[in-house]
Amino acid sequence: MLVAPSILSADFGKLNEEIKAICDGGCDLIHVDVMDGHFVPNMTLGPVVVAPVAKAATKPLDVHLMVENNTFFVELFAPLKPMYISFHIESEKHPHRLIQKIRDYGIRPAIVLNPHTAPEAIEYLLEDLDMVLLMSVNPGFGGQKFITNVIEKASKLKELIEKRNPSCLIQVDGGVNDKNILELKQAGVDVVVAGSYVFGNEDYSKAIKSLQV
Numbered sequence: 069m070l071v072a073p074s075i076l077s078a079d080f081g082k083l084n085e086e087i088k089a090i091c092d093g094g095c096d097l098i099h100v101d102v103m104d105g106h107f108v109p110n111m112t113l114g115p116v117v118v119a120p121v122a123k124a125a126t127k128p129l130d131v132h133l134m135v136e137n138n139t140f141f142v143e144l145f146a147p148l149k150p151m152y153i154s155f156h157i158e159s160e161k162h163p164h165r166l167i168q169k170i171r172d173y174g175i176r177p178a179i180v181l182n183p184h185t186a187p188e189a190i191e192y193l194l195e196d197l198d199m200v201l202l203m204s205v206n207p208g209f210g211g212q213k214f215i216t217n218v219i220e221k222a223s224k225l226k227e228l229i230e231k232r233n234p235s236c237l238i239q240v241d242g243g244v245n246d247k248n249i250l251e252l253k254q255a256g257v258d259v260v261v262a263g264s265y266v267f268g269n270e271d272y273s274k275a276i277k278s279l280q281v
């Protein structure tokens with residue numbers, strides 16, 4: 069299991085130290101939550117803050133867009149060369165076109181599904197994707213309770229992925245911790261995002277390793 073700590077739960081007063089700590093602690097990716105105050109009722113990071121993060125990081129960035137104007141934000145974040153950019157299917161009228169645009173920047177495209185969205189909604193996009201992110205909380209905030217039916221959803225998505233594009237990864241984001249990690253693994257999940265669990269632990273390295281099952 070790959071682990072992507074979400075810096076939404078980091079101490080922004082010492083962001084550089086926090087980035088160094090999770091990288092030295094053995095994380096696989098650094099999850100960056102971008103919120104616009106429209107698609108979700110919260111606002112977070114722009115490229116001005118994320119640029120020094122990208123500079124300090126020794127692990128690749130995984131940018132999770134929670135915005136209405138996806139194209140605008142893809143153009144803003146592409147110069148930072150993240151490994152992944154993911155956008156919500158619920159906020160995009162032309163997902164196939166946007167996937168190509170992300171790939172043209174040399175970035176791996178991923179799509180995010182809110183808790184109510186069925187995996188079938190993206191069946192005909194799977195061939196073009198490197199990762200699908202299933203939200204296991206409502207997007208907008210860290211520290212929420214894990215929605216357990218994501219386990220069943222991950223198993224269903226896994227079947228579609230086996231049929232359409234076996235190299236596409238499944239990522240789960242929200243409320244992930246050492247109590248639900250094995251179930252996620254068994255359902256076929258490849259990458260987990262963990263914010264409050266990692267940054268709420270005194271030993272980031274220990275917390276990260278406890279999820280690398």
Ligand SMILES: O=C(CO)[C@@H](O)[C@H](O)COP(=O)(O)O
Pocket residue numbers: 074076077099101132134205206207208209210211212241242243244261262263264265
């Ligand atoms: O995208 C989001 C929230 O919208 C996440 O990436 C959270 O930041 C995860 O935080 P925890 O649920 O792990 O505390």
Ligand SMILES: [Co+2]
Pocket residue numbers: 074099100101132241261
């Ligand atoms: Co996220």
